[in-house]
Each structure stands twice: as C-alpha cells, then as structure tokens.
Amino acid sequence: MGDHVTEIVIFTLLFLLVSGMGFVAARWRAPKDMEHLDEWGLGGRSFGGWITWFLVGGDLYTAYTFVAVPALIFGAGAAGFFAVPYTIVIYPLFFLILIRLWSVSHRHGFVTPADFVRTRFDSPTLALLIAITGIVATMPYIALQLIGIEAVLKTMGVTGDSVLARHAPIIIAFAILAAYTYQSGLRAPALIAFVKDTLIYIVILVAVIYLPYKLGGWGSIFDAAEAKFTASPNPNDGITLNANNQLQYITLALGSALALFLYPHSITGVLASKNRNVIKRNMSALPAYSFLLGLLALLGYAAIASGVKPLPGATEGTVDSNTVVPLLFDMQFPAWFAGVAFAAIGIGALVPAAIMSIAAANLFTRNIYKEYLRKDATNAQEARVSKITSLVVKVGAVACIVFLDPQFSIDLQLIGGIIILQTAPAVALGLFTRWLHRGGLIAGWAVGMAMSMWMLWQIPNPANGKAHFGGSAFPLSDFGFDTKRTIYVGFVTVIVNLLVAVIVTFILRATKTPDGVDGTTQDDYFADEGDPRVDQDVAAAVDHKSST
Amino acid sequence: MADPETPKAVPAARSDRSPWNWLLLIPIVLPVLTPLFNHDSPRLWGFPAFYWLQFLFILVGVTTTSIVYQMTKRR
Numbered sequence: 001m002g003d004h005v006t007e008i009v010i011f012t013l014l015f016l017l018v019s020g021m022g023f024v025a026a027r028w029r030a031p032k033d034m035e036h037l038d039e040w041g042l043g044g045r046s047f048g049g050w051i052t053w054f055l056v057g058g059d060l061y062t063a064y065t066f067v068a069v070p071a072l073i074f075g076a077g078a079a080g081f082f083a084v085p086y087t088i089v090i091y092p093l094f095f096l097i098l099i100r101l102w103s104v105s106h107r108h109g110f111v112t113p114a115d116f117v118r119t120r121f122d123s124p125t126l127a128l129l130i131a132i133t134g135i136v137a138t139m140p141y142i143a144l145q146l147i148g149i150e151a152v153l154k155t156m157g158v159t160g161d162s163v164l165a166r167h168a169p170i171i172i173a174f175a176i177l178a179a180y181t182y183q184s185g186l187r188a189p190a191l192i193a194f195v196k197d198t199l200i201y202i203v204i205l206v207a208v209i210y211l212p213y214k215l216g217g218w219g220s221i222f223d224a225a226e227a228k229f230t231a232s233p234n235p236n237d238g239i240t241l242n243a244n245n246q247l248q249y250i251t252l253a254l255g256s257a258l259a260l261f262l263y264p265h266s267i268t269g270v271l272a273s274k275n276r277n278v279i280k281r282n283m284s285a286l287p288a289y290s291f292l293l294g295l296l297a298l299l300g301y302a303a304i305a306s307g308v309k310p311l312p313g314a315t316e317g318t319v320d321s322n323t324v325v326p327l328l329f330d331m332q333f334p335a336w337f338a339g340v341a342f343a344a345i346g347i348g349a350l351v352p353a354a355i356m357s358i359a360a361a362n363l364f365t366r367n368i369y370k371e372y373l374r375k376d377a378t379n380a381q382e383a384r385v386s387k388i389t390s391l392v393v394k395v396g397a398v399a400c401i402v403f404l405d406p407q408f409s410i411d412l413q414l415i416g417g418i419i420i421l422q423t424a425p426a427v428a429l430g431l432f433t434r435w436l437h438r439g440g441l442i443a444g445w446a447v448g449m450a451m452s453m454w455m456l457w458q459i460p461n462p463a464n465g466k467a468h469f470g471g472s473a474f475p476l477s478d479f480g481f482d483t484k485r486t487i488y489v490g491f492v493t494v495i496v497n498l499l500v501a502v503i504v505t506f507i508l509r510a511t512k513t514p515d516g517v518d519g520t521t522q523d524d525y526f527a528d529e530g531d532p533r534v535d536q537d538v539a540a541a542v543d544h545k546s547s548t
Numbered sequence: 549m550a551d552p553e554t555p556k557a558v559p560a561a562r563s564d565r566s567p568w569n570w571l572l573l574i575p576i577v578l579p580v581l582t583p584l585f586n587h588d589s590p591r592l593w594g595f596p597a598f599y600w601l602q603f604l605f606i607l608v609g610v611t612t613t614s615i616v617y618q619m620t621k622r623r
Contacts, residue, residue, distance in 0.1 A: 078586075084602045085579035088609045092572035095613060096564055212594070219594030239588065240598045246582045253579065277621055284613035287606050294603055526562035 004156045007330070010339025011156065011346060014199070015173070018192045018347050022180030022354075025187040035380040037111055040185035040387060041362045043272045045106070049285070051190055052278050055355075056269040057289045058193035060087075060260060062141075063148030063349035066200070066296055071321040073300030074308075077229050077237045079245050081297055082253045087290035090257035091283040098261065098283075099276045100431045103527040104520055108534050112359070113267050113427045114367040120430050122516025123438040124371055129445055130423050131367035134264040137420040138360045140412030141263070142397040145349035145356075146170055147322060147406055152342040154311055155326035167402045173346075174353075178394045181354045182387050186272055189354040196351050199344035201292065206337070207329070208295045211302045214332060221298075224305035239301075244484045248473045251488035259421045259490065262428065264359035265352065275529035296325075303328045353397070361389035411469045415456060418472065418490035422448040425494075425501050431525065437515045440505035448497030455489045568619040575609035 026034070029046065038045055047055060065083070072080030101116065110116045113134065118127035153169055180188045212218045222239055229237040236245050260266055273279055303324045308331065310319040326345070329338040365386040370377045377385070400409050426441045436444075458478060461470025473486035508515070578584075585601040592600040 078598060081599070081602065084606070088579050088602075088605050089576050091609060091613055092575045095572055095616065096569065099564065217594050219591065222594060222596055239596060241582060241586050246586065250580045250582060277617075280613075280617040280621065284610050284617060287610050287613075290606050290609075291603065294599075294606070298599070523562060526564065 004158075004330075004335070006335035007156050007339035007342060008158065010336055011152070011343045014195075014340070014343035015346060018195050018350065019176045019180065021191050021195065022177070022184060022188040022350075025180070025184040025191040028184075028187055028191055034185070035383050037362065037365065037379065037382045037386055038109070040383045041111055041358055042268065043186040043190055045272060046274050047190065047272045047278070048274055049278050049281050052269070052273040052282050053285050054193040054197050055186075055190045055272065055351075056266070056282060057286055058189065058196055058348070058351035059265055059269045059355045060286070060352075061289045061293055062145060062352040063345050064141075064144040065293065066345055066348060067148050067151050067322045067325055068144075069293065069297045070300035070303070070325045071310075073297050074303050074310075074324045075237070075300075075321055076234070077225065077239050078241050079236065079249060080300065081294070082249050082256070083297055084290060084294045085249075085253040086256045086260075087293060088287065089253060090260055091286060093257055094261045095280065095283045097428055097431055098270050098279050100525045101267070101427075102270060102273065102276060102279055104431070104524045105271050106529075106533070107524045107527040107531065108520065111268075111271070112264060112363050112366050113262070113423065114363060117426050117430060118367070118371075119519035120434060121426065121438040121441065122519065123442075126426060126438050126442055126445075127367050128371065129442065130426060131363045133419055133423050133445075133449075134363050135360050137416035138264055138356050139393065139396060140400070140409045140416050141265075142353050142356045142360075142393065143400040143409040144413050145353040146174070146397065146401045147409065148349040149173060149346050150401070150406075151320065151322040152326050152345050154320070155323055155330050156342060167398075170401065171398055173350075174394055174398050177350050177354060178357075178391050181357060181390055181394075185387075186268065186355065186358055189351045189358075190272075192347065192354075193351045196344065196347040199340060200348060203337075203341045203344050204292050204296055207299060207302075207333075207341075211299070211306075211328075211332060215302060215305045218298075221301050221305040225301040228304050245473070245486060247476075248486040248488055251491035252472065255421060255488045255490040255494070256417060258424055258428075258494070259417050262420050262423050264363055265356040268355055268359040268362065299325055299328060306332060353394070357390040357393040357397075358386070360393045361386040364389045414469065414472055415452070418452045418456065418493065419449060421490040421494045422452065422497055425498050429498075434518050435505070436501050437505040437508045437513070439508045439513060439515070440501040440503075443504040444497040444499075444501030447500045448493045451496055452489060452493040455493065459489075564620070566616075566620045568616045571612045571616055575605065575612050578608060579605050 029044065034040055069080060069083045101113075104110065104116060108115075108119060110119070112131065114127040114131040117130050118124055149170055158169055212221060215221055226239045229239065236242065241249055261270070270279060273282070306328060308324050308327045310321045310327065311323040312319060326342060329341045333341070365382050369385050370382060374381070422445050425436060425444055429436065455474050456472070457468050459470045459472070459474060460467050472489050474489050474492065476483050476485050476487055579602065585598055587598060588596040590597055595603075
C-alpha cells in the first residue's frame with residue numbers, strides 16, 4: 001500500500017478536520033437549552049437558506065449515491081441516468097407539499113412525519129406503522145453510507161485479512177461520528193455539510209473538465225461506452241434507452257422522487273429550516289446538486305473509456321462495481337487530488353449518516369417511546385432518549401456491514417425505497433385532505449407492503465445469480481401481459497395502496513365507523529415564522545375547537 | 549384559533565392558491581416524455597441528445613420553481 005500514502009494522509013487530515021468541527025458544532029448558534037428535541041434533533045428549527053441548502057443537499061445526495069450511480073452507468077448505461085430525471089421531478093413535485101408540512105409542524109411542534117399523521121388522523125396505530133416503516137427504511141440506508149466509505153478505503157488499499165482488521169477504519173470513523181452526533185445533534189451534520197459539499201463541487205468540476213481533456217473529449221468517451229455496450233450480451237444496456245426499459249426509467253424516476261422526501265431524514269432537514277420561503281427558495285437552489293450528480297454519473301462512462309477494472313467483491317468471483325469512481329480518480333489524477341476526492345466521498349457519507357440516525361432516533365422517541373412506553377416524558381427525557389437511540393442505530397448499521405454480506409444491505413435499501421412509498425397516502429395526501437379514513441389508510445398500507453414484498457421476491461438478477469430481490473424492475477409479463485417491458489415495483493404498489501385505501505374508506509363511511517378527530521385546523525397549513533406555536537396545553541383547546 | 553397573546557396573527561383565510569403553481573407541472577411532465585429525448589443525435593460538445601437535453605431540463609426545473617417562488621412569496 002506504499003503508493004497510496006499521500007492519499008491516506010490527505011484523507012485522514014480532512015477527516016480529522018471535520019470531526020473537530022462536529023464537536024465544535026454544539027456551540028455553533030448555541031441554543032439556550034440543548035435538552036430539547038427541537039434543539040438536538042432539529043437544530044432549533046432555525047436554519048436559513050444557505051445552511052438548509054448545504055444540509056438538505058448533503059442529506060439527499062449521499063456518498064452512496066455518488067458511488068452507486070456512476071457504478072450503475074458503468075454497468076448498464078443510460079438506464080442508470082434515471083437519477084437525473086428523478087432529481088428534476090422531485091422539487092416541483094414537493095414544492096407545495098413541503099411548505100404545508102413545514103407549517104403544520106411549526107404550529108404543532110411536530111418532529112416526525114408520524115407525529116403529523118397521529119394528530120391529523122387521530123390514530124396512534126397508523127402513526128406507529130408510519131414510524132416503523134420509516135425506521136426500517138432508514139436503517140439499511142445508513143449501512144449503505146458505510147459501503148461508500150469502504151469503496152474508498154478499498155481503493156486506497158486500507159484492507160486487512162481478518163474481519164476486524166478489514167473493518168477497523170470504518171468502526172473508528174463511525175465511533176467518532178456517533179460521539180459528535182450525540183453531543184451536537186443536527187448542528188454537526190449542518191456544519192460539516194459545508195466542507196463536504198465544497199469538496200465535492202471542486203472535485204467534480206475539476207474531473208469533468210480534466211478527464212475529457214485526457215481521454216479525448218466527451219464525444220470519444222461516449223463512443224467508448226457505446227462500443228462496450230454493443231459488445232456486451234446484455235440486451236438492455238446502451239447509451240440510450242430501448243423499447244423495453246423506458247417505462248422502468250420513467251416509473252423509477254417518478255417513484256424514487258415521491259419516495260425521497262417521505263424518508264424521515266429528508267423531512268428532518270426540511271423541518272429544521274426557519275420559514276416557508278427558505279423551503280421554496282431551496283426548491284430552485286437544490287437542483288444545483290442534480291447537475292452535479294448528472295456530471296458525476298457520467299464519470300461511469302469516463303471509467304469505461306479509461307479502462308477501469310472494478311476491484312473484486314466480498315465473495316469469490318464477484319466484482320465490487322462501487323469501486324469504479326474511486327479507481328478512476330486513483331488512475332487519472334495525482335495522488336494528492338485523489339486524496340481530496342476520497343475525503344469528499346468519505347465525509348459525504350458522514351453527513352447523511354448523522355441525519356439519518358437522528359431522524360430514526362426521533363421516530364423512536366416520539367412515536368414509540370413517548371406513545372407507548374412513557375406517556376409523560378419531559379422534553380429533556382425525550383432529548384436524552386433520542387441521543388441514546390442515535391447511538392444504538394449507528395451500532396446496528398456498523399454491525400450490518402461487519403457481520404452480514406453487504407449485498408444484504410443493498411437489498412434492504414432497495415426494499416426501503418419501496419416501503420417508504422407506502423406512507424405517501426397518509427403523509428403526502430394527508431396534508432391536503434382528510435377524506436381517506438384512518439382504517440382505509442392502514443388497509444392500503446398493509447396491502448401495499450405485502451404486494452411490494454411479493455413483487456420484489458419474484459425478481460431474479462441473472463448478473464449475480466440471485467433468484468430473489470434482484471432489482472426493482474418487474475417484468476409486466478409476470479402479470480400476464482404479452483410484453484418484455486418492465487415497471488418499477490414501488491410505482492405499482494403505491495397505486496394499489498391508494499386504491500385499497502379509497503375502497504375501504506367507502507366501506508367504513510357506509511358502515512359509519514368513527515374516524516376520529518382532526519387535531520389540525522385549515523389555517524395550520526399556512527402558518528409561518530413568527531406565528532404562534534401550539535403548546536402542549538393549548539393543543540387540547542384547538543382539538544376541541546376544530547371538532548365543533 | 550383562540551390564542552390570547554397574538555390576536556392579530558390570524559388574518560383572513562390564508563391559502564397557497566395561485567395560477568402560477570401550474571408552471572410546476574412542466575418540469576414534472578417533461579422528464580417523463582422519453583420519446584422526446586431518447587436519441588443519440590444531435591450531439592452537443594460530444595454529449596448525445598439524451599444527456600444534454602436532460603441537463604437542460606434541470607434548468608427548466610430551476611426556472612419554473614424560481615418563477616413560482618417569486619410570484620407567490622409572502623411579503
């Protein structure tokens with residue numbers, strides 16, 4: 001590993017710098033009282049335009065995205081570019097949804113999407129389902145951030161033979177991360193995001209100018225990719241889409257867009273902003289990251305053009321395609337710049353991992369601990385439980401990577417994106433209408449979940465010989481259609497979920513089943529900074545008023 | 549809302565309604581129309597149409613959300 005010394009030194013220095021920042025962050029915009037979930041878990045709900053841009057950008061565009069999307073392009077071509085339409089559609093789609101969510105959460109002090117559902121639909125059961133779905137979907141996502149770091153470490157040759165030696169650097173990195181998240185809460189990733197994103201922007205801009213210069217221009221890079229795909233036996237790769245994967249491309253982009261802002265960690269980032277205008281402004285500023293992601297995705301083609309061969313995977317005979325971008329930097333750039341690039345990816349994993357663990361911890365605290373275990377928990381107790389839970393969540397994520405096949409986490413994350421979509425009718429539609437009955441929403445969720453599992457079970461992956469959970473592209477021929485087209489599983493199941501919710505709502509209305517009391521008022525959805533907050537004891541009065 | 553401290557905080561019914569919101573549909577629909585951009589030519593700086601058109605759609609998205617924000621923000 002001698003020739004990687006420069007890279008390792010730069011990586012370590014930058015890593016230590018942000019770790020220091022993580023601990024100092026507790027004193028940044030210091031709160032009067034850190035012993036409150038609003039402070040630890042939402043940074044005081046005070047972030048302005050710039051901080052929100054860095055925080056949410058660092059939160060949505062994760063390290064795993066940055067290694068996995070180019071890897072997908074490297075392997076399959078145009079189909080992997082879905083990440084761009086996905087991140088275009090998402091902002092106009094959520095523009096009007098997120099401001100309503102922010103307003104009602106501001107007024108009622110909601111910290112999680114499940115908090116909102118509980119008050120809106122007067123159903124602790126539905127809220128519990130939303131919370132569990134959120135936690136289950138987030139856990140593997142945290143584990144995947146470790147895969148991002150691991151891809152970088154592998155490329156630098158920091159690997160050992162025993163299980164412990166191989167994972168020691170990751171365990172140390174996560175222990176540091178856990179410590180400063182425990183201390184500083186959401187302020188830590190918010191501060192670190194500045195460094196991470198600045199590094200990422202510099203690295204990508206240099207790469208997209210310098211690499212074509214070295215490899216003979218973008219034209220020849222695309223030609224090299226096309227030559228590779230023409231030679232491959234796979235009928236569905238290529239630098240443009242074919243007749244069979246266009247529907248998958250569209251539905252995957254739409255479905256993923258709808259899912260992303262339903263993830264608890266995205267909502268945490270949004271609720272931490274200080275007013276509605278900050279959110280609206282960011283809906284037009286965040287696409288800067290989409291541009292970056294698009295350029296980064298194309299590095300997958302640059303890797304083809306420069307003849308990158310991915311490093312071997314965890315099991316015999318497989319390759320770890322996540323290593324293509326790190327390898328490309330290792331191969332084409334001077335060691336010090338590759339070191340900066342690796343640090344950008346490594347630190348890039350820390351920001352979302354911190355926010356995700358905070359979001360999962362908040363869900364546990366608000367919707368399980370306070371709801372079922374200790375109804376009279378004080379604000380300070382809530383904050384303490386959340387801090388401890390965030391540690392547990394991180395230990396779980398590290399354990400997943402150390403003791404299980406990383407493929408397991410990738411499968412779980414695939415499932416996660418689809419199950420989080422099943423919360424859309426309650427969380428997203430629920431912000432606009434209370435027409436759907438809580439029983440209907442629960443039934444829709446259950447059917448959507450079951451159907452998602454069944455469909456994913458059916459999908460094989462011939463590339464790595466897996467019989468089940470091989471991807472999210474469901475062949476329509478399995479439904480009996482005479483076609484080779486495929487469709488994104490989540491897109492189908494969320495529609496079925498909604499249909500079931502509507503039908504069951506009709507039945508429950510016909511049978512006059514009580515559907516509880518709406519704890520929110522029409523005006524709550526338009527509240528802004530400076531509007532009065534509803535405290536615990538005032539909430540009862542509002543509940544009473546809205547029910548009359 | 550009966551809040552004794554800030555009676556003036558509740559003006560006439562507020563709303564997010566605005567005809568400008570319709571603009572948001574453009575960047576949602578455009579990226580879904582694959583037949584529109586699923587081509588290799590014309591190339592731009594070596595980029596096949598499939599890629600540079602989708603990069604262009606990012607700008608369309610930014611433009612529309614910016615217009616909607618400017619036209620609907622509260623003063």
